[in-house]
Amino acid sequence: MALGAMAMMFALTLPAHAQTRAGGWATTELDPLPDKLVPGKAYTIGYWVLQHGTHPFDVAGNELGSTGLRLTGADGKTLDFLGTALSEPAHYAVTIKVPAGEWRVQGVQGIFMPYDIGTMNIPGGLTLAPPQFVIGVGTEVVDYWGSIKPPGFPWDGTVTSSQPPAPPATVAQPADAPQQPVTAPAAPTAPKTAATASGGGGWSSPYLLVVTAVLAVGATLLVQRVVQARVQPGQTETGSREGAAEEAADAISIGRE
Incomplete structure (x- = not known):
């Protein structure tokens, strides 16, 4: 799933x-x-x-x-x-x-x-x-x-x-009109994305969700592997804890002797 x-x-x-x-x-x-x-x-x-x-x-x-x-x-x-x-x-x-x-x-x-x-x-x-x-x-x-x-x-x-293509618009000026200096239009400021504004290093929110899902699934699989490695075959997790407690008690009694 x-x-x-x-x-x-x-x-x-x-x-x-x-x-x-x-x-x-x-x-x-x-x-x-x-x-x-x-x-x-x-x-x-x-x-x-x-x-x-x-x-x-x-x-x-x-x-x-x-x-x-x-x-x-x-x-x-x-x-x-x-x-x-x-x-x-x-x-x-x-x-x-x-x-x-x-x-x-x-x-x-x-x-x-x-x-x-x-x-x-x-x-x-x-x-x-x-x-x-x-x-x-x-x-x-x-x-x-x-x-x-x-x-x-x-x-x-x-x-x-x-819808034939429209010709480019031109504005006619009088012959005696003074020449206006040509200036380059100011470049529009690109809006900041939510990820950039928050210091996300360029990650967009959908990709962040994908990465989060991958990490969550990986963490779940890792926890399952750790639990399986600690439980011996034929034992339950409760049984393994009881066996460890008995071994600890035997060690203490031997030390006292």
């Missing part, structure tokens, strides 16, 4: 990225490729990393992390190509240069697990793998992209609203 309680407490204290890996998923969709890919030539490929297959990453308080393409050859050789974010949400570009051969292509998706895209033959083209996740027909989706959209949008779903 104690070990089960510890496991539940530990599951509740997993970092946010671990919970995201366990309960979230994403897909990588490629923009159209050239008809034929040849070895040793550089190609720039656009791709989209879509959480749940339909929208940009939106886990509050977290960052998606690095994305790109991973190619694995039949001999186990791996080629990783790091992508660069484009102006559209969830849209990236990567430049690849691949030797001849057959390569398994995966999308590297930051905190999400890699996504199997298909098999690339050089020279040749890309054969897509079956979808790992099925998006139901009639799913309600939001258009985040404006004129440039991911392939297949709206994925047999119903568009409920449009």
Whole structure:
């Protein structure tokens, strides 16, 4: 029972990225490729990393992390190509240069697990793998992209609203207005956690509960071992105490004699 309680407490204290890996998923969709890919030539490929297959990453308080393409050859050789974010949400570009051969292509998706895209033959083209996740027909989706959209949008779903990315706000100033000095904004003060304020050395309260539970179980097991070691086989604890008292009395009488 104690070990089960510890496991539940530990599951509740997993970092946010671990919970995201366990309960979230994403897909990588490629923009159209050239008809034929040849070895040793550089190609720039656009791709989209879509959480749940339909929208940009939106886990509050977290960052998606690095994305790109991973190619694995039949001999186990791996080629990783790091992508660069484009102006559209969830849209990236990567430049690849691949030797001849057959390569398994995966999308590297930051905190999400890699996504199997298909098999690339050089020279040749890309054969897509079956979808790992099925998006139901009639799913309600939001258009985040404006004129440039991911392939297949709206994925047999119903568009409920449009949210194109807003351009950055700029303030026009008169030509004769004096230039204002540019100052860096003050860095916000990070709030202290309860553990830090109390001198806990960075331990958060959930982890402290886990450590306390581990120590409690360890202490209980240690006490049981000590008690078992003091009680001889076939004796009760009371019997061992009585035997010790009799031995002490015999020693005293022998001393008197």
